[in-house]
Amino acid sequence: MWRTAVAVEAWLGGNTMTMIGHRNQKLVAYPIRALPDGRVLGNFIFELGQSGDGPPREEWNRRIDKAKFAHAFADWKFDWLDVPALIEAADSIFEFPKVDRDPVERWSFGRVTLLGDAAHPMHPVGSQAGSQAVVDGRVLAKHLADHPDRPEFALQEYEAERLPPMRDICLSNRNLSHEIIMDLVQERAPNGFSDIDDVIPAAEIAQRAEAFRTRAGFDVTSLNARESHSRHRGCPVHRA
């Protein structure tokens, strides 16, 4: 993966997260902030599937020459986003190997536990790893508050609640989770399409997106309806 931030004309309304491509070639683009000149500072992540010649997995955030990947995106010119032009405009581009680790069996050891990336490093699918670290913190705080005199038990309870869903998410991320929609479109219409409804029904997209939201705990209705107090026993996070 190669990442950069570039000032560009706002695309698709200025607040749109965009994913283009499929498993082996992808661009993820989202606006970071509006700029005074009317443009936006966009975050751009380019991905190419490679075999064997990626950087070592502990090597990340290295500045690289854009020539390493720019050629693959040379014809990605859309009327709403000119990808070769934005690569050309990028000052600095950083390289990230796309790696994860097998889920572990245990997070809590006595009065010590794991949280966030230390507990569940995952493939970056769904832009969610940071959010999941926040949820870990919330659930951990809840169990510590529920069992102030039994911290070791609280850490076991936290692990019992969070480890199984995070194990499932890490494993399903390896198969792209909801981003599999992009692979399906590529498979069904390798030469392109003019109407997405001809390729994949809107109901199938909605169903896959909803399954992801439910699995990841991002269902908007549930989140908005939830009590925020960490000790509220009925909260969906606690029930998840």
Ligand SMILES: Cc1cc2nc3c(=O)[nH]c(=O)nc-3n(C[C@H](O)[C@H](O)[C@H](O)COP(=O)(O)OP(=O)(O)OC[C@H]3O[C@@H](n4cnc5c(N)ncnc54)[C@H](O)[C@@H]3O)c2cc1C
């Ligand atoms: C390029 C990139 C883009 C991302 N985009 C998104 C996104 O869009 N949405 C999303 O939800 N997530 C995203 N993530 C994932 C998200 O950033 C991580 O999941 C999140 O930061 C994990 O939080 P953490 O607290 O577990 O670990 P970290 O944020 O890694 O924090 C660990 C901290 O511990 C410190 N540390 C390490 N060793 C020691 C030591 N021995 N002593 C003291 N301190 C130490 C480190 O310096 C670091 O500050 C992205 C990650 C990357 C790399």
